[in-house]
Amino acid sequence: MKALVSGGAGFIGSHLVDALVERGDQVTVVDDLSTGRRENLETPTGRRAELVEVDVTDAAAIADTFERRGPELVFHLAAQIDVRRSVTDPVFDLNVNVGGTLNLLEAARTTGARGFLLASTGGAVYGEGAGLALPLDESAACRPDAPYGQSKFAAEGYASLFGRLYGLRATALRLGNVYGPRQDPLGEAGVVAIFCGALLTDGTPRVFGDGHQTRDYIYVGDVVEAFLAAGASEASGTYNVGTGVETSVLELGELIGGVCERPFEPELAPARAGEVQRIAIDSSRAAADFGWSARTALVDGLRTTAASFATAS
Ligand SMILES: NC(=O)c1ccc[n+]([C@@H]2O[C@H](COP(=O)([O-])OP(=O)(O)OC[C@H]3O[C@@H](n4cnc5c(N)ncnc54)[C@H](O)[C@@H]3O)[C@@H](O)[C@H]2O)c1
Numbered sequence: 001m002k003a004l005v006s007g008g009a010g011f012i013g014s015h016l017v018d019a020l021v022e023r024g025d026q027v028t029v030v031d032d033l034s035t036g037r038r039e040n041l042e043t044p045t046g047r048r049a050e051l052v053e054v055d056v057t058d059a060a061a062i063a064d065t066f067e068r069r070g071p072e073l074v075f076h077l078a079a080q081i082d083v084r085r086s087v088t089d090p091v092f093d094l095n096v097n098v099g100g101t102l103n104l105l106e107a108a109r110t111t112g113a114r115g116f117l118l119a120s121t122g123g124a125v126y127g128e129g130a131g132l133a134l135p136l137d138e139s140a141a142c143r144p145d146a147p148y149g150q151s152k153f154a155a156e157g158y159a160s161l162f163g164r165l166y167g168l169r170a171t172a173l174r175l176g177n178v179y180g181p182r183q184d185p186l187g188e189a190g191v192v193a194i195f196c197g198a199l200l201t202d203g204t205p206r207v208f209g210d211g212h213q214t215r216d217y218i219y220v221g222d223v224v225e226a227f228l229a230a231g232a233s234e235a236s237g238t239y240n241v242g243t244g245v246e247t248s249v250l251e252l253g254e255l256i257g258g259v260c261e262r263p264f265e266p267e268l269a270p271a272r273a274g275e276v277q278r279i280a281i282d283s284s285r286a287a288a289d290f291g292w293s294a295r296t297a298l299v300d301g302l303r304t305t306a307a308s309f310a311t312a313s
Contacts, residue, residue, distance in 0.1 A: 001024075001025045001026070001072055001073060002025070002026045002028075002069065002070060002071045002072050002073075003020050003025045003026070003027050003028070003071055003072070003073045003074075003075065003231075004027070004028045004029075004030060004065075004066070004069060004071035004073070004074050004075070005017050005020070005027060005028070005029050005030070005049075005075045005077065006029075006030040006031065006056055006074075006075070006076045006077055006078035006100075006104060007030075007031055007036060007076070007077030007078035007079060007119070008027070008029030008030065008031055008036070008041070008049065008051070008075075008077070009029060009031040009033055009036030009037055009038060009040050009041055009051065010031065010035060010036040010037075010040070010077060010078075010184075011040075011178070011180070011182050011183045011184055011220070012077055012119065012175075012178055012220055012223055012224070013029070013031070013036065013040075013075070013077040013078075014036070014040035014041060014043075014046060014182060015180070015181075015182070015220050015221065015223075015224050016075060016077070016224050016227055016228075017029055017041065017045070017046055017049050018043055018045040018046055019224045019228060020049075020228075021045040021046070021048045021049055022045050023228075025073075027048070027049035027050070028049065028050050028052060028065070028069045028071060029041065029049050029050065029051045029052065030052050030054050030056065030062070030065060030078065031051065031052075031053065031054075031078060032053060032054065032055040032056070032078075033053060035081070035184060038051070040182055050069075052065050052069075055100075056078045056096065056099075056100030056101075056103055056104060057095055057096060057099050057100050057103065058103075059103045059106070062103045062104060062107050063103075063106070063107045063110070065107070066107035066108065066110075066111045066113075067107075067111060070111055070112075071108075071111075071113055072113060072114050072115070073113065073114065073115045073117070073231050074104060074108045074113050074115065074116045074117065075117045075119075075227055075231070076101060076104050076116065076117065076118050076119065077119040078096075078100060079096060079097050079100070079119065079152075080092060080093045080096040080097055080148070080151075081148070082148070083124065083146050083148045083149075083274055083275070084272070084274065086146050086147035086148035086151065086274075087146055087147060087273065087274050090147035090151075093147045093148055093151050094147070094151050094154075096151075097148070097151035097152060097154075097155055098151050098154045098155050098158065101118065101155040101158055101159065102158055104116070105158060105159060105162045105168070105170075108162075108168060109162055109166045109168045113168070114169060115169045115170075115171070115231055116159060116162070116168055116169065116170045116171070117170075117171050117172075117173065117227055117230055117231055118155060118156060118159045118170065118171070118172040118173070119173060119175060120152045120153075120155065120156050120172040120173060120174045120175070120238070121148075121149060121152050121174055121175055122136075122174035122175055122176050122216065122240050122241065122242050122279070122281035123175070123176060123177050123215060123216065123276075123279055124144055124145070124146065124148055124149030124152060124276075125142045125144055125149045125152055125153045125156070125174060126140055126141075126142055126143070126144075126149075126279065126281075127142070127143035127144050127145045127149065127276060128143070128145060128276045128277060128278070128279075129276060129277075129278040129279040129280065130276070130277040130278040134246060134278060134279070134280045135216065135240075135242070135244040135245075135246075135280040135281050135282040136240075136279070136280070136281055136282060137240065137281075137282040137284065137285065138174070138237075138238050138239065138240055138285055145274055145275070145276055146274035146275075155172075156172040156238060159171075159172055160172070160237070160238075163236055169234070169236045170236055171230050171231075171235055171236050171237065171238075171239065172237075172238045172239070173223075173226055173227065173230060173239050173241045173286075174238060174239065174240045174241060174242075174281065175218065175223055175226075175241045175242070176215070176216035176217065176218040176240075176241065176242030176243060176280075176281055177215040177216060177217050177218065178217075178218055178219075178220050178223050179192035179193075179217055179218075179219065179220065179301065179302070179305055180219055180220030180221065180301060180304070180305050180308075181220070181304065181305055181308035181309075182220075182308070183220070183305070185197070191249060191252065192217070192252070192256065192302065192305060193305075193309070194206075195252070195253055195256045195264075196256060196260065196305060196306045196309040197309060199256060199257060199260040199262040199264070199306075200260055200262075200306070200309055200310055202262070204265065204266065204267050205253060205264065205266045205267075206266060206267050206268075206269050207249055207250065207253070207266040207267070207268055207269065208269050208270065208271055208272050208275075209249075209268075209270070209271030209272070209275075210268070210271075211248060211249045211250035211253075211266070211268070212248050212249070212250065212277075213248065213249055213271075213275070213276070213277050213278065214246035214247060214248050214249075214277075214278045214279065214280065215246070215247060215249075215252075215279060215280075216242040216243055216244065216245060216246065216247075216279060216280040216281050217243070217245075217247055217252065217298055217301075218241065218242050218243055218294055219294070219296035219298075219300075219301035219304075221296060221301075222241075222294045222295055222296050223241060225292060225295075226239075226241040226286060226292045229286075229290045229291060229292040230286070230290050230292070232290075233289065233290035233291075235289045235290045239283070239285055239286040239289070239290075240281040240282060240283045240285065240286065241281075241283055241286060241292070241294075242280065242281035242282075242283055242294070243280075243283075243294045243298075244280055244281065244282050244283065245280060245298070246278060246279075246280040247298060250266075252298075253266055255298060255299055255302055256302055256306060258299070259299065259302050259303045259306045260306050260310075
């Protein structure tokens with residue numbers, strides 16, 4: 001199978017590239033290396049993918065890459081992922097997350113791709129979950145609290161439109177807060193990388209707000225399995241990809257302290273704008289339609305993640 005992974009030099013994308021190469025796909029990575037790293041592709045499997053250094057907002061370069069490589073399956077993960085930057089520079093966020101998605105959708109349908117999978121976000125499209133019956137399923141209203149969630153929601157809308165207009169099979173996976181080896185502190189589950197870094201270097205982790213804010217933390221290996229399962233099925237539409245379990249920042253810190261064998265003694269800082277108080281997402285639909293559910297217990301995933309940070313530092 002010919003696969004194309006945009007954002008394949010990034011955290012989640014590079015794990016997906018490893019898995020696709022491992023199963024024998026011919027993989028093209030499209031990435032401008034703005035937050036992604038070439039080293040993420042320097043694994044024995046990652047090296048077998050072809051990296052094309054292109055910005056997804058460059059329509060002509062994207063069209064040319066698709067014409068040359070003719071991918072059958074497109075995994076679109078390249079994005080502006082920084083929630084705070086989306087608040088300070090919403091137009092940039094829009095151009096990358098919506099404009100970039102449209103460029104890939106256009107290229108995918110004109111070159112006859114048979115499937116398009118978009119990385120969306122269950123942590124940011126729904127908005128505030130406090131006061132709602134958690135975990136939320138896909139029928140919940142989407143009221144993003146930051147431009148990042150809004151641009152991802154708009155990108156989902158275009159993917160779905162290309163299904164109706166052109167018959168392109170488009171699937172949006174609304175990921176929970178993804179953590180694991182290679183993760184960057186800027187991402188939605190950046191707190192895991194930050195806490196691991198602080199605890200492993202005997203620094204003091206900082207908690208914004210009261211620490212009782214919750215997220216649905218999902219291991220990157222489980223997310224890769226969701227992309228593979230959705231890609232191999234005939235499923236289209238929108239799917240949550242999470243555990244359904246809420247974990248507070250303080251509980252997360254305690255767990256990471258446990259696996260790092262360090263006491264978790266954070267300093268408290270003021271809460272930050274644009275961040276929700278509570279969220280967790282229900283993935284029953286993914287289980288029913290393509291047989292996926294999360295398999296990695298949080299403490300096990302954190303142990304693997306902390307070990308990878310300890311080796312890297
Ligand atoms: N990490 C999470 O918790 C999380 C949660 C929900 C959704 N997502 C989504 O998953 C995807 C991957 O996120 P990640 O955490 O791996 O982040 P990441 O920053 O590691 O990966 C994003 C990749 O896209 C590339 N990129 C950014 N702008 C680009 C552009 N204009 N042109 C080409 N490449 C560009 C970056 O260089 C990077 O390699 C994103 O779409 C993100 O919105 C992530």
